[in-house]
Amino acid sequence: MKLLMHICCANCALYPLEDLLSKGIDIKGLWFNPNIHPYNEYQNRLDAVKGLQKLWDLDVEYIDHYGLKEFLKATVNREDERCIFCYTMRLEETAGTAKKMGLDGFTTSLLVSPYQKFDMIITVGREMENKYSIPFHSEDFRPGWKTGVSLSKELGLYRQKYCGCMYSEMEKHLKIKNEK
Secondary structure (H helix, E strand, C coil): CEEEEECCCHHHHHHHHHHHHHCCCEEEEEECCCCCCCHHHHHHHHHHHHHHHHHHCCEEEECCCCCHHHHHHHHCCCHHHHHHHHHHHHHHHHHHHHHHHCCCEEEEHHHHCCCCCHHHHHHHHHHHHHHHCCCECCCCCHHHHHHHHHHHHHHCCCCCCCCCCHHHHHHHHHHHHHHC
């Protein structure tokens, strides 16, 4: 079986990659994250994925598009609905790409993070599964989150401090401010 795995960042990819590869599942990665802001954050995460690709000899496809304009157009005045748009945008690209490549299915490293909206990701994944007639591998990787964090530190990978979009960056700063 060969899956296309959407990679949101190198850190989140670690545990799902280890888990799936240990089960004999062949993985091709896909970098497509036009939601990440600012540009230097986008570049840091992209560079970390490229570094992991070299370290682990991974097969990764890159759609290197800094899509801030599109992301903002779709989410302005709907900031509380941004996550559904973000998941849909990335999983639709992943499902369509997996279908074009003739792979057996698709998944996402987003499924490892306890900070993501797991049920929403599953719902969007199933919608894309139906739309593109390609199976969505919906494994709950969250139990391996801490393992991935430790491995990330061992490997010296860039470790981001927020989900990725400008709204999540703002929320991070407001939380820090309110904790002081």
